[in-house]
Amino acid sequence: MPDPTPPALPTAVVDPPRRFRIPLVWIIPIVAALIGLFLAARTWYEQGPVVTLQFRTGAGLEPGKTRIKYKDVDVGQISTVRLAADGSHVVATAQMAREAAPLLAEDTRFWVVSAKVSGSAVSGLDTLLSGTYVGMDAGKSSEARRDFVGLEDAPVVSLGVPGRSFALHADTLGSIDVGTPVYFRRIQAGQVTAFKLDDAGQHLDIQVFIKAPYDRFVTIDTRFWNASGIDLKLGAEGLQLNTESATAILAGGLAFETPPDGDAEAAPEGQDFRLFPTRVEALKQPSSNAQIWQLRFTETLRGLSVGAPVDFRGIQIGEVIAISPDVDVDAADVGLQVDIAVFPERMQSRKDATQDMSEADFRAFVDRLIRRGLRAQLRNGNLVTGQLYVAMDFFPNAGTAKIDWTGQPPQLPTQRGSLDELQATLGRIAAKIDRLPLDDIAAETRRAIAGLASAVERTEALMQRLDGLASNEVRAAVAETQQTMAEARAAVADGRRLLASDAPLQQDLRDSLQELSRAAQSLRHLTDMLERNPEALLRGKPEEKP
Amino acid sequence: MRRGLTAREAGLMSCHVCGQLAHIPADRAALLRCPRCRAPMHLRKPSSVSTTWALIVAAAVLFVPANLLPMMTTSSLLGRQQDTIMSGVVFLWQSGSWPLAAVVFFASIMVPLLKIIALAWLTVTVQRRSRRNVMQRTRLYRIVEFVGRWSMLDIYVITILVALVNFRGLATIEAGPAAIAFGAVVVLTMFAAMSFDPRLIWDPLTEPGKPAAHA
Numbered sequence: 001m002p003d004p005t006p007p008a009l010p011t012a013v014v015d016p017p018r019r020f021r022i023p024l025v026w027i028i029p030i031v032a033a034l035i036g037l038f039l040a041a042r043t044w045y046e047q048g049p050v051v052t053l054q055f056r057t058g059a060g061l062e063p064g065k066t067r068i069k070y071k072d073v074d075v076g077q078i079s080t081v082r083l084a085a086d087g088s089h090v091v092a093t094a095q096m097a098r099e100a101a102p103l104l105a106e107d108t109r110f111w112v113v114s115a116k117v118s119g120s121a122v123s124g125l126d127t128l129l130s131g132t133y134v135g136m137d138a139g140k141s142s143e144a145r146r147d148f149v150g151l152e153d154a155p156v157v158s159l160g161v162p163g164r165s166f167a168l169h170a171d172t173l174g175s176i177d178v179g180t181p182v183y184f185r186r187i188q189a190g191q192v193t194a195f196k197l198d199d200a201g202q203h204l205d206i207q208v209f210i211k212a213p214y215d216r217f218v219t220i221d222t223r224f225w226n227a228s229g230i231d232l233k234l235g236a237e238g239l240q241l242n243t244e245s246a247t248a249i250l251a252g253g254l255a256f257e258t259p260p261d262g263d264a265e266a267a268p269e270g271q272d273f274r275l276f277p278t279r280v281e282a283l284k285q286p287s288s289n290a291q292i293w294q295l296r297f298t299e300t301l302r303g304l305s306v307g308a309p310v311d312f313r314g315i316q317i318g319e320v321i322a323i324s325p326d327v328d329v330d331a332a333d334v335g336l337q338v339d340i341a342v343f344p345e346r347m348q349s350r351k352d353a354t355q356d357m358s359e360a361d362f363r364a365f366v367d368r369l370i371r372r373g374l375r376a377q378l379r380n381g382n383l384v385t386g387q388l389y390v391a392m393d394f395f396p397n398a399g400t401a402k403i404d405w406t407g408q409p410p411q412l413p414t415q416r417g418s419l420d421e422l423q424a425t426l427g428r429i430a431a432k433i434d435r436l437p438l439d440d441i442a443a444e445t446r447r448a449i450a451g452l453a454s455a456v457e458r459t460e461a462l463m464q465r466l467d468g469l470a471s472n473e474v475r476a477a478v479a480e481t482q483q484t485m486a487e488a489r490a491a492v493a494d495g496r497r498l499l500a501s502d503a504p505l506q507q508d509l510r511d512s513l514q515e516l517s518r519a520a521q522s523l524r525h526l527t528d529m530l531e532r533n534p535e536a537l538l539r540g541k542p543e544e545k546p
Numbered sequence: 547m548r549r550g551l552t553a554r555e556a557g558l559m560s561c562h563v564c565g566q567l568a569h570i571p572a573d574r575a576a577l578l579r580c581p582r583c584r585a586p587m588h589l590r591k592p593s594s595v596s597t598t599w600a601l602i603v604a605a606a607v608l609f610v611p612a613n614l615l616p617m618m619t620t621s622s623l624l625g626r627q628q629d630t631i632m633s634g635v636v637f638l639w640q641s642g643s644w645p646l647a648a649v650v651f652f653a654s655i656m657v658p659l660l661k662i663i664a665l666a667w668l669t670v671t672v673q674r675r676s677r678r679n680v681m682q683r684t685r686l687y688r689i690v691e692f693v694g695r696w697s698m699l700d701i702y703v704i705t706i707l708v709a710l711v712n713f714r715g716l717a718t719i720e721a722g723p724a725a726i727a728f729g730a731v732v733v734l735t736m737f738a739a740m741s742f743d744p745r746l747i748w749d750p751l752t753e754p755g756k757p758a759a760h761a
Contacts, residue, residue: 013579014577025741026596036610
């Protein structure tokens with residue numbers, strides 16, 4: 001091999017060799033591996049349990065996108081959505097976060113949250129933008145569970161909220177729905193959580209949940225009623241409008257209240273209550289103390305219905321509970337039997353005198369009342385609709401009656417209805433009028449009128465005779481009077497002539513008076529002159545000086 | 547191909563820094579320095595194979611989280627979405643952008659993977675002192691070195707998006723942990739390609755005692 005290297009080339013400098021060279025480059029894969037391991041470990045650590053959820057439909061469920069939220073925090077994600085083997089429902093598997101594992105208990109609930117607008121609430125509007133998600137409500141059970149059946153609707157009350165739920169029984173649902181508020185003194189104290197028809201289809205079982213501070217006001221004696229709509233009352237105090245709240249007017253609502261003298265013991269969880277249609281009905285005295293009486297009417301009961309009030313001078317003391325025909329075959333008498341329930345508490349006086357009354361005393365008391373004339377009577381409550389009610393009142397003029405205490409229930413004596421009685425009285429008057437001898441009366445009257453006419457004629461003749469008798473004497477008297485009057489007039493004319501201005505007497509008198517006046521003037525001249533010249537009396541009239 | 551004389555055979559070596567040509571001293575184990583600029587001198591890249599191996603292993607390890615972890619987190623009013631590289635490709639494919647899906651798939655998944663495999667193959671054949679396909683392996687090495695810088699496509703896209711889409715409350719895009727892993731994979735494979743000494747591919751041909759094979 002030729003050596004083309006010029007000898008002038010330097011040789012590389014030799015340094016002493018290093019002791020040991022750590023292959024530093026291997027740190028890089030070690031660090032990478034550590035990072036990889038760390039990531040893997042973290043992923044594995046964060047990986048929570050996988051749960052399966054059954055839903056009726058897969059609406060809104062997107063694998064890898066739909067999240068599961070508990071208290072609005074992501075706790076998982078739907079990973080797959082597939083049909084069940086028989087195609088009846090949808091099975092979704094979800095990867096839960098590790099911290100959600102203890103929340104997956106036996107009674108944990110899942111539901112699909114989507115936008116919902118109802119009369120009383122708008123919810124889930126955020127899902128319009130972000131898409132639906134699956135809501136979760138953590139259960140309290142200690143037993144873990146991994147497969148769940150999703151709810152159709154979001155539960156109204158989550159499990160963590162303290163409070164108690166009760167069952168209400170109603171005949172109809174009215175405007176109640178899941179989520180309908182329950183008010184206590186107009187505070188929203190709870191909600192309707194569920195309702196279902198009972199097995200017989202006769203009643204509705206409504207579940208309500210009352211939140212914590214208010215649930216202790218629900219006692220065994222508490223009354224629930226339907227507070228939907230408006231209660232408009234025109235009373236002596238004016239127009240009264242009673243509502244629970246604007247929401248209750250629109251969307252319905254329930255309310256409850258405990259009578260003031262009610263049992264203070266709080267009702268246990270799940271206690272059954274009756275749901276009354278109105279507040280007035282709910283707060284009536286309990287019917288357990290009601291006394292059942294029977295009334296027998298022979299008049300029509302059209303307009304009387306079960307539930308019609310029994311009234312004592314304006315106070316409602318009971319209600320009609322049954323109406324049935326009562327046929328007495330022996331007497332061939334068909335009457336109508338009305339059962340009423342009377343609540344004696346409402347008739348209690350303030351002194352509570354009737355409270356501790358024995359059975360015998362009570363019967364004697366009622367007997368005395370009956371003797372004083374206490375009767376039941378049908379009265380017209382409303383002239384337009386013809387509604388009847390049963391009135392208890394005293395009729396002092398009523399005939400004697402007695403209570404049949406042996407009857408079950410005892411029968412109270414009745415009085416015919418006021419309208420009915422009016423009809424009967426009118427009938428009696430008509431019959432009497434009918435019996436009057438009207439024809440005879442007419443003949444008599446005619447005869448009497450004829451007699452009266454002849455009497456009038458006779459009176460006229462008498463008057464004429466009287467007229468003739470009086471006229472002659474009167475005429476003579478009048479002539480004489482006229483003569484006297486003429487004489488009197490002549491005398492007056494003489495007098496007037498005597499006094500006229502051209503009468504001679506008057507002329508003479510005037511002349512005399514003029515003379516007298518002249519004489520008086522002369523006398524005055526004399527006295528004047530004498531005053532100026534008193535000496536004239538002695539010396540005579542002085543000469544006029546030139 | 548006509549085989550020429552190599553520097554090693556001529557007993558010469560050159561400085562990588564200043565290019566000074568120098569004689570190889572007799573003491574091979576010693577640390578050599580350039581007589582002109584004092585930079586360390588060596589005939590071949592020192593411990594090239596083991597360095598390459600280390601970097602390839604690191605890249606291979608990081609390739610796993612780069613593909614499994616979310617690459618990009620998109621938060622907007624409509625919710626939060628995390629995308630891995632593969633989910634992005636699937637999304638593009640399903641939305642009909644097949645060419646774009648293919649580009650992303652090749653640039654982000656196939657290229658790093660093929661680079662790791664190619665480098666591993668090159669290192670293995672060098673270690674086994676294989677004399678076959680020498681020309682092809684050299685060409686492969688050139689391709690690997692050239693392609694390396696282009697597989698940062700994903701990282702570029704994410705950095706641009708993170709900077710552009712940042713409307714607080716309305717929409718923000720954040721890089722996920724996979725972005726770091728992916729960037730590390732790309733950088734590590736580039737370093738691996740750099741640390742690999744292509745002269746090692748040719749060295750077995752000059753070794754004594756073995757017949758010279760023509761590629």
